[in-house]
């Protein structure tokens with residue numbers, strides 16, 4: 001491993017350095033480094049099995065990496081070494097929220113209740129963990145009111161306010177995805193990690209999702225997403241990082257990555273020496289269609 005350089009600037013939100021993750025004999029992530037800037041939507045892409053979810057699981061504390069360092073710098077300048085924290089502290093203190101590939105809502109609770117459960121920690125703290133606190137004496141009732149305001153705010157943003165009292169399980173698939181994102185936002189994250197948010201969405205739902213994600217970024221929460229839907233990635237990302245076989249093969253703007261021969265080769269599954277031929281073929285095809 002090369003010596004660590006301290007290149008954190010005030011706009012660096014997340015810095016992943018020399019990350020490696022081994023499962024038995026399989027090196028799923030191999031010396032992977034990248035940075036995500038505050039205020040950006042950063043996309044992590046790559047073919048199936050490239051290691052994207054493993055990177056997410058290391059950032060959010062579900063896995064402890066075999067090697068490497070993951071630093072999160074909050075707006076206040078406070079830094080957290082995520083690889084050293086248990087997952088609940090990554091959520092609560094470092095303020096990293098996530099959603100999963102499979103929807104994980106409380107389907108029997110209403111849409112609003114799902115958002116209030118997300119704020120449970122804050123409410124319990126305000127109660128002082130006492131029965132008098134819970135009965136509304138002290139800070140609890142003010143916090144409970146605030147929790148409903150926060151929930152309302154994100155329901156409006158996610159275009160779900162009309163469904164607030166319906167069971168979450170009754171919502172269409174795309175609306176459930178937005179509810180998961182709204183629920184994560186109720187925890188007030190600095191970084192929101194989304195694992196394939198557009199999976200299974202129809203084109204209209206996909207557009208609504210794009211608008212929600214841009215809105216979240218514009219309000220000051222940075223996003224890191226894994227996504228297979230390239231139209232979503234190219235449309236909303238500020239920065240794209242590409243993984244193949246656990247290693248970084250490209251890193252830059254959507255336009256840079258889209259035209260990178262290594263990325264084209266990885267997605268088409270061709271050998272490096274065949275890339276130039278593939279690009280020439282693609283250019284010929286494009287020429288033929290003008």
Ligand SMILES: Nc1ncnc2c1ncn2[C@@H]1O[C@H](COP(=O)(O)OP(=O)(O)OP(=O)(O)O)[C@@H](O)[C@H]1O
Pocket residue numbers: 023026028046047048049050051052053054055
């Ligand atoms: N808990 C685990 N135990 C053993 N191997 C694992 C584990 N998690 C992931 N892997 C392996 O690590 C490699 C990377 O998997 P990962 O799920 O991170 O890829 P991915 O890029 O997210 O794939 P996909 O796009 O298909 O979701 C794969 O070979 C996978 O089988």
